Amino acid sequence: MSSSADFSSTQKRGNIHKCPSCGAQLSAFVSACQSCGHEFTDIEANRSITALTDRFEQIEREADxxxxxxxxxxxxxLEKRARVIRDFPVPNSREDLQQLMFFIQPKIVASVQPDPNIEDWRSKFIEVLNRARNAYKDDANMLAEFDRVEASLSASVGEHLQIKAKRNPLLFALLGGVVILGAVAAVSSQMDSRKQHQCEEQYTQDAQSEQARLEKLMQSAEQSYQGKAYPQAQAVAGKVRWELAATTCKVEENQKAGSLWDEKRAGLLAMIQKSVDADQAAAQAAADRVSAEKQAVEQKEAQVARIKAEKEQAQAVEKKW
Known part of the structure; x- marks a missing residue:
């Protein structure tokens, strides 16, 4: 009866490994007893692992x-080893699964000099781990041990970066330089953006003041024009010039404003000059009329005097006869 119970327990739990020194139960994947520290030096690989290592040696011989x-x-x-690792059949027995996991585990631990086929080993380890979990699905202790092993292989991001930095110090130095330059560029960009914003605000204020000044001059010139004070209107209109100095921002807008007010000044001066020319033409026409009328009167008076003189001369001749 006792023998039957022991057999049932063995079926449920699989092989139970004990330390040959102190007899304590051993966890999976250990090379020393956790209770007394006894190291195991006689651990033998199963035939599957032996066949795998033999195949690797054969690959190297073939390359030579x-x-x-x-x-x-x-x-x-590297290519042939990757193919062998991928195609390597996963065993079904618990003992073989444990030994295979123990064999693969060191090859996928993050290190400064990783195994060249680390990604292939990682894929195979996941496959073996899943098979082992299925094989030990009724053993909570082993499942917890598998979780611990898997967690121990998951290095943090910081650890990965440290390892990569040790592996490629020059590359990470360059990356660090790029990051620093990027940060400097970002800060510089923010400063430039702030300066640009300040420049645009200042320009807007100055442009409004300049526009108000020019509009006041235009109004004064138009008033003088309406009062026919053309010289004064021309003098004021000549001052209508956009005098806002060029800035590092709004350059194109400032140039357009200058051109716009140049056109306004030219238009105002042309209008004033047209009125000046019209008034001068009218004055000249009036002067010409006065001169023509005076000339006509003088011609008429001369004609009357000539007729009178001729008449007097004729009378004198008659008296002689």
């Missing part, structure tokens, strides 16, 4: 036989 060297040799070995 082909006369490959340097990067070509490394590339050929």
């Amino acid at each position: 036989e082909r006369g490959l060297s340097g990067r070509n040799r490394e590339k050929a070995i």
Whole structure:
């Protein structure tokens, strides 16, 4: 009866590993007893792992036989090892699964010099881990152990960055420089944006003041024009010039404002000059009329005097006869 109970317990829990020194129960994937510290030096790999390592050695021999060297040799070995790892069949027995996980685990731990096939090993480890969880689905302790192992392999982002920095210090130094330059550029951009905003606000205020000044001059020139004080109107109109100095912002807008007021000044001066010319023409016409009338009177008086003289001369001749 007792033998049957022990057999049932073994079926449910699988093989129970104990320390040969103190007899304490051992967790999975340990190389030393957690109770007494006894190290295990006689752990043997199962036949699947042995076959896998033999295949890796064969791949290297084949590369040597082909006369490959340097990067070509490394590339050929890397590709064939990746194919072997991906195609390697996952065992079903609990013992084999544990040993295979123990074999793969060191190869996927983040380090300064990682295994060249780390991503292939990682994929295979996940496959083995899922198979092991299914095999130990009724063993809460083993499932918790699997979770612990998986969590221990998940390095934090900071750890990954530290490892990558040690692996490629020059690259990370360059990246750090890029980040610093980016930050400086961002700060500089913000400062430039603030200066641009301040410049635009100042320009708007100055432009409004300049426009008010020119509109006042235009009004004064028009009043003088209406009063026919043309010289004064021309003098005031000549001062209608956009005099706002060029700035680092609103350059195009400032140029357009200058051109606009140049056109207004030219139009006002042309209108005044037209009136001046019209008045001068009218005055000249009046003077010409007066001169013509005077000339006509003088011509008439001369004609009358001539007729009178001729008449007197005729009378004198008659008296002689």
